Amino acid sequence: MGSSQEYFAKVRLNDIPLRDYLRGQVPLRDRYVLKEFLNYVHIKKGLLEPYSPSYPLVEARELLPSFEKNFAEYPHLPNFSLVAFNRPLSYQDEIFQFDLLHPAKEGKRKGVRDNLEKIAPHLPRDLRVQFRQRFALRDVTDLGLYEELLEFLFHMDRAQVIALDDEGVFRLLGVYASFPSDLDTEIKTLGAQMGRFRARDHTTYERERDFVYQFLMELYGFPIAAERRTSAALFARKLSRLKEQYLIKVLGSSDRTITSLCGFERKRFPLVEKVALIALPPALAESHPHLKDQGFYVDANRRVVIFHVVYQQHKYNPLNVLEDRALSVVSQEIMHPYHGGRDASLNVLKDTRRTLKELTDIVRGEYLGSIIYQRSDLIKAPKTHEERLKFLSAWLAKNQRRLATYSQESFEAAKKILNSYLLNKDYKEAFAKHPELHREALRQMVFLTQAHQLQNLEKLTQKEIERRRLGPYQRLAQAVAFIEEKKEELPYFYPTLFKKFLDLWEKLLDYPYFRRLRDQTTPPSLPYRHRVWQLLILGQRLVRELEKQHRQIQEEASRGVPLPLLLPVPPTSKRERSS
Incomplete structure (x- = not known):
């Protein structure tokens, strides 16, 4: 592990040693200091102290949206959930259920005993006697005892509650909390807002439900998962609506990742952060020798580091080529296990x-x-071809958002790798044994290729283009050039992506300058406007032709024709371009 010193022994919060907070020598009054305090304590007790050479490390890929469900369970590892409020509690008025704890000063010894009796029944039987003995005369609401108390709270179902006392000091004021979650209402409301559900259309609801469910959970940093993470996500959603200042934290024994949802800023969505222990790839470790020299490794032999990722939510936009993106990585850094310093120079997730x-x-x-x-x-x-095809399909589905935005050179490199396997004649017999899996992987590759091509058109419709001061003519010229370049391929696009192409074209033409030109019944007299108008007419004609061809292909495909061929369209003459 390499070092005998205590984890985070040199950390300072607000220029005060962390150990002073841990010993209860300094009260916690500031919400951001509380957030950092909890961050270090939870990493120390929940990740670092349970670590061993056989610890199941998290793969860095698992921290990339979209998140995957975890099948493995590690019941011997810590797990917890917590909510902290930047206000005092009002017990009967709270919107969730929990057992209230009282600071010792409120009830003196009786209050201490009552607190123990509220916690002990929720612990495993073999820990209750030890718990009562250790905390017999101690105020468990004091966060100076929180680190020690976590050894027991990790074995408790449901959540911890931290809030301000009457003197403005943060304390542990509740245990065994149940986060309310009305999953049914949230999914149906969000689906309707996104335009994915229609009233009394059960077929559409069945088809779109998983998409909406996954999008909802991903907004809060989770996959479609078990109750602990689902309730945390929905409780955060509810608290954000109520403009509460809150912090929700979750550590699952299956995902081995501490997820934080911080709503202190009272924004529409909380700040999503994740911390986990990962192993750096050998090449990355070799290219950054300072990590070992400066003591960043938790375990140098396994190249284990504390990895911290911050995310940003995205509003649903049906015009996005890949519209399932709810979350993206904003920053990534490695934390030092002793002084808490950060190194953000490594690109672990996006290289x-x-x-x-x-x-x-x-x-x-x-x-x-x-x-x-x-x-x-x-x-x-992915040892066998069956496993390889399944693995490849899942990997492409997970990484399609990043791959679709690659540069042309990088994307072609990825396609070359895929073609070397999926189109390899040497594997013809192997693929014949798994035709559906092979077709699925090919479909993923084709879909990804088409999505990558549409990115060029999507960029022309985004607001960022205005900041680059791309004028109407240049913008439209690039769009028409794209259509002309891809006119042999666009009719064969998957229906969902072809519709996306049409929607993007319409969005582009919704630009006020183009709307005015479309409304004109005669060609503009000004030369510049006339050139733009000519491009507009050409683009509209090309799009109509593509729509007709796409319908023809879909009709042929519905009749069982595997690769419908289109009759060649005569090239557009110069006269047509200038008319």
């Missing part, structure tokens, strides 16, 4: 070269790691 290396290992069957296939099948290593 293109490592992603391509990972893809290469997958198609070769050499990848060491696991992935969840279709939310139900754990693929531990």
Whole structure:
């Protein structure tokens, strides 16, 4: 582990040693100091102290949205949930249930005993006597005892509650809290707001429900998961609506990741953060020798580091090419296990070269790691072709958001790797044994290719384009050039992506300048406007032709024609362009 010193022994909060807070020598009054205090204590007790050479490390990939369900359970590892409020509690008025604890000064010895009797019944039987003996005359609401108390709270179901006392000091004032969660209402309300559900349309509801459910959970940093994480997400959603200043924290023994939802800023969504123990890839560790020299490793032999990721939510936009993006990574850093310093120089999650290396290992069957296939099948290593095809499909689905936004050069490199496997004639017999899996992987690759192509058009419709001062003519010229370049491919796009193409074109033409030109019944007299108008007419004609061709292809495909062919369209003449 390498060092005998205590974890986070050199950390300072607000220029005061962390150990002074841990010993109860300094009261916690500031919500952001409380947040950092809890962060260090939870990492120390929940991740670092349980660590051993056999500890099940989190794969860095698991910290990338969209998040995967965890199938493995590690009941011997700590787990907890917590909510902290930046206000005193009003017991009967609170919107959730919990057992209230009282500071010792309110009831003196009787209050201390009452607190113990509220906690003890929720602990395993073999811990109750030890708990009562250790805290017999101590005020368990004092956060100076919190680190020691966690050894027992980790064994308790439901959540802890921290809030301000009458003197403005944060204390542990509740245990065994149940977070309210009306999942049914939240899914149906969000689905209707997104336009994914329609009244009394049960078929659409059944088809779209998983999409909405996953989007909802991802907004709060979770996959579709068990009750602890689901209730935490929905409680945070409710508290944000109420403009509460709150902090929710969750550590699951299955995901081994501390997730924090901080609503102190009273924004629409809480700040989502995750902390986990991961192993750095060997090449990355070799290229950053200072990590070992400066003591950043928890375990240098396994290259284990404390990894901290911050995320940002995204409002649902049906015009996004990949509209399922609810969350993205804002920052990533490694935390020092002793002085708490941060190193943000490493790109663990978004490095293109490592992603391509990972893809290469997958198609070769050499990848060491696991992935969840279709939310139900754990693929531990892509050794056989069946496992490789499943692994590849799941990996492409998880990484499609990043791959679709790659540069042309990087994306072509990824396609080359995929083609080297999926189109390899040497594997023809192997793929014949798993035709559905092979087709699924090919569909994923084609979908990804089409989505990547549409990114160029999507960028022309985004507000950022205005900041680059791209004028109407340049913007429209690029869009029409894209259509002309891809006119042989666009009719064959999947229906969902072809509709996305049409929607993006309409959004582009909704620009006020273009709207005015579309409303004109005669060609503009000004030369510049006339050129833009010509492009507009050309683009509209091309889009109508593509719509007709796409319908033809879909009709042929519905009749069982596997690869419908289109009759060649005569090239647009110069006269047509200038008319």
